[in-house]
Amino acid sequence: MTSLPDDKQKLFFQPGDRQKDLIQKFAAIGSLVVLAMVFSLTSDAFFSVGNAMTIALQVTSIAILGIGMTCVIITGGIDLSVGSVLALSGVVAALAVKEAALPVPVAMLAGILVGTLCGVANGLCVTRLKLPPFIATLGMMMVARGVALQITGARAVSGLGESFGELGNGALFRIVTIGEDGFPDVAFPGIPYPVILMVVIAVAVAVMLNRTVLGRHIYAIGSNAEAARLSGVHVARVTLFTYALSGTLAGLTGCVLMSRLVTAQPNEGVMYELDAIASAVIGGTSLIGGVGTISGTAIGAFVIGILRNGLNMNGVSAFTQQIIIGLVILLTVWIDQLRNRR
Numbered sequence: 001m002t003s004l005p006d007d008k009q010k011l012f013f014q015p016g017d018r019q020k021d022l023i024q025k026f027a028a029i030g031s032l033v034v035l036a037m038v039f040s041l042t043s044d045a046f047f048s049v050g051n052a053m054t055i056a057l058q059v060t061s062i063a064i065l066g067i068g069m070t071c072v073i074i075t076g077g078i079d080l081s082v083g084s085v086l087a088l089s090g091v092v093a094a095l096a097v098k099e100a101a102l103p104v105p106v107a108m109l110a111g112i113l114v115g116t117l118c119g120v121a122n123g124l125c126v127t128r129l130k131l132p133p134f135i136a137t138l139g140m141m142m143v144a145r146g147v148a149l150q151i152t153g154a155r156a157v158s159g160l161g162e163s164f165g166e167l168g169n170g171a172l173f174r175i176v177t178i179g180e181d182g183f184p185d186v187a188f189p190g191i192p193y194p195v196i197l198m199v200v201i202a203v204a205v206a207v208m209l210n211r212t213v214l215g216r217h218i219y220a221i222g223s224n225a226e227a228a229r230l231s232g233v234h235v236a237r238v239t240l241f242t243y244a245l246s247g248t249l250a251g252l253t254g255c256v257l258m259s260r261l262v263t264a265q266p267n268e269g270v271m272y273e274l275d276a277i278a279s280a281v282i283g284g285t286s287l288i289g290g291v292g293t294i295s296g297t298a299i300g301a302f303v304i305g306i307l308r309n310g311l312n313m314n315g316v317s318a319f320t321q322q323i324i325i326g327l328v329i330l331l332t333v334w335i336d337q338l339r340n341r342r
Helices: 006-012 015-042 049-074 082-098 104-127 133-152 162-169 193-211 213-223 225-230 235-261 272-282 294-313 318-341
Strands: 175-178 184-188
Touching (some): 015 294, 049 082, 049 193, 049 213, 049 294, 082 104, 082 133, 082 235, 082 272, 104 162, 104 235, 162 193, 193 213, 193 294, 213 225, 213 235, 225 235, 272 294, 272 318
Antiparallel strands (some): 175 184
């Protein structure tokens, strides 16, 4: 890929876009602070170290899926299949351990590879078959879920052993002491491995988007695909890469999530694609493409995570939580539409 000339880049990146993105990001941070303050007043346990680690662990799935979704949305696309791909990748990894007796790392790599292949299939449907992203990924959502149910007989895959749960349940710097009663006492829960993984992926993809030619091409396609093509950008190849990345991260999320449960559920990941889209939109990613950041998506994921955690601690039912989060999504998309009109 060749870098865009300065005069061509001006066609895609306007100062106003960066300013609007910063405004949206600060609004998301403000929402995060307000939610934290409100829930800290309603529950004494909200600001504890243990609860902070719980929130971070709960956010990992949304954030990792949201990172891949952000790249796809920036190009002007959408990926509705990530929840189903997550389930398929997780059960493939579990079956590879239980049925094929593969080592856990190899089995999880197989699961991630399945996610990548699903993402590539999505990208080929969009770039080669010229299907609308909504339809292409909707089809993959149904196919991946059906395959996951078929190969497992619609039953959970259990008996995977403790080593399978190490990635999802392990933690760095965990401090455990033996109390006077002789039982172990967790002095510091440590930093969960999924959280570390989330941070590494977020930093890597953010650097890719902001510091590389590939990242500039992704933004260029979302801003004006035809102008990008005329400027020398290989639109189909870059678009295919974003869908492959989204599938890969969905596969990774599936392996991490099944590892946390130490059981592979073919019905896992339902509606996760909406959480991923919501985290991106709340963080400032525009649904029309060309605008979005990984840091904004991470903030959006934590907004959703803190909202759910705080509502749970205050005894709000899961049904009411769905209503509240749905209203938050509608509000943020409406604000995004107002911003684009202006």
